[in-house]
Amino acid sequence: AQTVTQSQPEMSVQEAETVTLSCTYDTSESDYYLFWYKQPPSRQMILVIRQEAYKQQNATENRFSVNFQKAAKSFSLKISDSQLGDAAMYFCAYRPWMDSSYKLIFGSGTRLLVRP
Amino acid sequence: DGGITQSPKYLFRKEGQNVTLSCEQNLNHDAMYWYRQDPGQGLRLIYYSQIVNDFQKGDIAEGYSVSREKKESFPLTVTSAQKNPTAFYLCASSMDRYSGNTIYFGEGSWLTVV
Numbered sequence A: 001a002q003t004v005t006q007s008q009p010e011m012s013v014q015e016a017e018t019v020t021l022s023c024t025y026d027t028s029e030s031d032y033y034l035f036w037y038k039q040p041p042s043r044q045m046i047l048v049i050r051q052e053a054y055k056q057q058n059a060t061e062n063r064f065s066v067n068f069q070k071a072a073k074s075f076s077l078k079i080s081d082s083q084l085g086d087a088a089m090y091f092c093a094y095r096p097w098m099d100s101s102y103k104l105i106f107g108s109g110t111r112l113l114v115r116p
Numbered sequence B: 001d002g003g004i005t006q007s008p009k010y011l012f013r014k015e016g017q018n019v020t021l022s023c024e025q026n027l028n029h030d031a032m033y034w035y036r037q038d039p040g041q042g043l044r045l046i047y048y049s050q051i052v053n054d055f056q057k058g059d060i061a062e063g064y065s066v067s068r069e070k071k072e073s074f075p076l077t078v079t080s081a082q083k084n085p086t087a088f089y090l091c092a093s094s095m096d097r098y099s100g101n102t103i104y105f106g107e108g109s110w111l112t113v114v
Helices: none
Strands: A003-005 A012-013 A019-021 A024-026 A031-039 A046-052 A064-069 A072-078 A086-096 A110-115 B004-007 B010-013 B019-025 B031-037 B043-051 B054-057 B065-066 B076-078 B089-096 B109-113
Touching: A003 A086, A012 A019, A019 A110, A024 A072, A024 A110, A031 A064, A031 A072, A046 A064, A046 A072, A072 A086, B004 B089, B010 B019, B019 B031, B019 B109, B043 B065
Parallel strands: A012 A110, B010 B109
Antiparallel strands: A003 A024, A019 A072, A031 A046, A031 A086, A064 A072, A086 A110, B004 B019, B019 B076, B031 B043, B031 B089, B043 B054, B065 B076, B089 B109
């Protein structure tokens, strides 16, 4: 069974600095998708970034970028120039390519605190 | 605006009662999902539907039921058989069943047993 592990329950960063959130996953599949979702205090899940496993190039979205290491099954999120609005829970998620449920498998989350 | 609307935002259930959480989307998405989130944890899949009049159990379907009579609607009923229903419930949808499509979420509903 596929699993997603986020080993950092909580991280803290100074405003304007850079922070990296870790995520590892376990799968025997070769094709899949990976996502980072942000959950602010409002609790709505907001897509931050996605990565297709068949793409070697790391995805970027403005201040957010990933370091995708397929062989190591690692998918970390880097947030540059951190802002107070970045404070939230961040969830790493995996979605298999060929799966009848097409569901997302989530990690347990990392709470990001941003210090002013 | 296009999106996913969940209601009510907060719901209280007495022991032995069934309650229904509403989920409506106007994104013209084929696939819809219900997830449950417990404090300090990630999301777990309850039920999913890929097309109208079809739905499948997820990982924690016991004590829950759904229907998919319309493309835009996917209500979740929490039955009295669900022993620990207090949680945050998130409805989601995606364009179709292909795994490459991003899943979008509603704003969620809090259910508390009193």
